[in-house]
Amino acid sequence: MDETTPPQHLNPLQRFGRDVKQVRLARKLTQKNLGKAAGYSEAYVSRVEAGKMLPRPSEKFAKGCDTAFGTGELFTGLLRRIDEGDHPSWFVPYLNLERKASRILDYSTNIVKGILQTEGYARAIFQAYFSREEEEVIEGKVAARLRRRDVFERDTPPCLWTIVHEACLRTVVGGVEVMAGQLEYLLTAAASPHIKLQVMPFSAGAPAASTRPFTVLRFTDSPTVLYTETRVGGRMHDSAQTVDAALDDYDLLRAHALSPDRSVALIKTLLKEYRE
Template sequence: MDETTPSPHLNPLQRFGHDVKQVRLARKLTQKQLGKAAGYSEAYVSRVEAGKMFPRPSMKFARGCDLAFGTGELFAGMLRRIDEGDHPSWFVPYLNLERKATRILDYSTSLPMGILQTKEYARAVFRSYHSGASAEMIEDKVAARLRRREVFERDTPPLLWAIMHEACLRTIVGDSEVMAGQLKHLLTAAASPNIKLQIMPFSAGAPAASTKPFILLHFADSPTVLYTETRVGSRMHDSAQTVEAALDDYDLLRAHALSPDRSLTLIKKLLKEYQA
């Protein structure tokens, strides 16, 4: 097979790397020159072209390639399609809005929201949800989930406020080692100025508001949107009345949850239990 023809056995990220290499060579650029133009190292370009970037090349790199190559939004579009292919079709509308949000208000009842999950935790979740899936498919889904963190790499990252029921911390996903890693990650995330965590303890008793998970997305130039989800699909709600009711619920949940400092104390206590 000609070197310029991608193998039909390449996965999407390998095809992306192959195409970057082919256009780079056509433009008579070295890996070092492309890296400089895109704001990355020569080694980074080499890993991209080899299809060895995990979870995937950054959107900033893809846009840098388009700028260096004069290809419009070709490579940026390729990455978006890779993302969309690794998520359920019903989740893509939310994903596109999450990338644009200025504030993300999350309430989770059994598992931390995907954007806060570690690789090992997400892998255990997907193995449970998709017990018949191949290892490769599971890893693609894990990589797609981790890529959602890129919203925090924006010039103006969103504020994420996450309220988690204590069940999110006590439901053992994977094993104690996986749980310890997940709780350590939550502590690290909470140290970011753009992330606030609160835990709704079992001791809070009957819920003061919604018993189902939901997310509110705020935007700089458009109305707030409410996102709700079930196993078979999701809904985006934009009616003022529905969104306002959800905002009221979130205020109640925030008031009944532990303070951010006390929430971190609880996470540290449970971390010691998982490490015992």
């Protein structure tokens, strides 16, 4: 990052790096000192300050900066706003709740859930949906989507149970290579102790429950929330009656989907087809 670059021409990561450097110098700390305090290397701090830490600096680093600088939650908040800036405003409330959830129940009907998308798959989705946007905007959205995986790096990660309709696996997003990479990632995810994956096959016939995608978020100390989405935005539902109906639907979907083992077998079969 050029020191003479006007602030208005800096991207969010460059502005974050500039702010870290300014406060570090004001506190008379070296990059090595800050790295040690935050639990990272001097090289890591250097890349952050240059705005080159992609997809973005970790939340742990931001918290380390706040501790080292005595800035409360300033840098943690700045990092969170970078995340929010790459998402539509109507999605931010869901994103904040997803970070806090202890259990995530999801049903995906046409595309793979965002938190399980690969870089190539996410890029193809955004390039198709935001075809008039600049490449930098697209890449920011891709990076933000990949950062959602950070919840699985927590000391107590959420349990994700996802039911993926076979249509998600057969709709060719971004070409066969991208789809092969996406299916490989789903197999890796399915092997995680924190993730359960089932496929709703075409052979299941008429839907036993909802034909629309939805997500249920459960918390250790808050009421359960249902999230639904349309083209014009997302909506959170917290009425007990609505949430209970969604949970009943989810139970039916689980009952009609393939078992986790059979789901993995189907994904492997489809992966072989894409590779060939």
